[in-house]
Amino acid sequence: MSFEVFEKLEAKVQQAIDTITLLQMEIEELKEKNNQLSQDIxxxxxxxxxxxxxxxxxxxxxxxxxxxxxxxxxxxxxVN
Structure with a gap:
């Protein structure tokens, strides 16, 4: 039973890591967009x-x- 709990915890940790990675990518994209908009301004x-x-x-x-x-x-x- 503790093995199942460990697997669930591992899955949640992996999901958290994936979410963090996606958010970091989104932050980088937004920074680039912000820089471009600043240049446009x-x-x-x-x-x-x-x-x-x-x-x-x-x-x-x-x-x-x-x-x-x-x-x-x-x-x-x-003249007139």
Whole structure:
């Protein structure tokens, strides 16, 4: 009878080891995924900064063109 108990205990220990092994593999996969997502976030942040700078530059260019247009329209009014 004690042999059956020992076999059951051995089976449970083996099941626990298998579960731990699977969980360790899952942890490694999640760490890799987390690292990839962190890199994606950093790239997205860099892209965002680039777009913000480009947007600011385009706004400045638009303001310069608007000022040139106002100047030309003012000169046209002076001619009329």
């Amino acid at each position: 950093q790239h997205a942040a860099g892209d965002r900064e680039s777009l913000v700078r480009e947007n600011a530059q385009l706004k400045e260019e638009q303001a310069a063109w608007q000022e040139r247009l106002r100047t030309l329209l003012g000169k046209m009014d002076e």
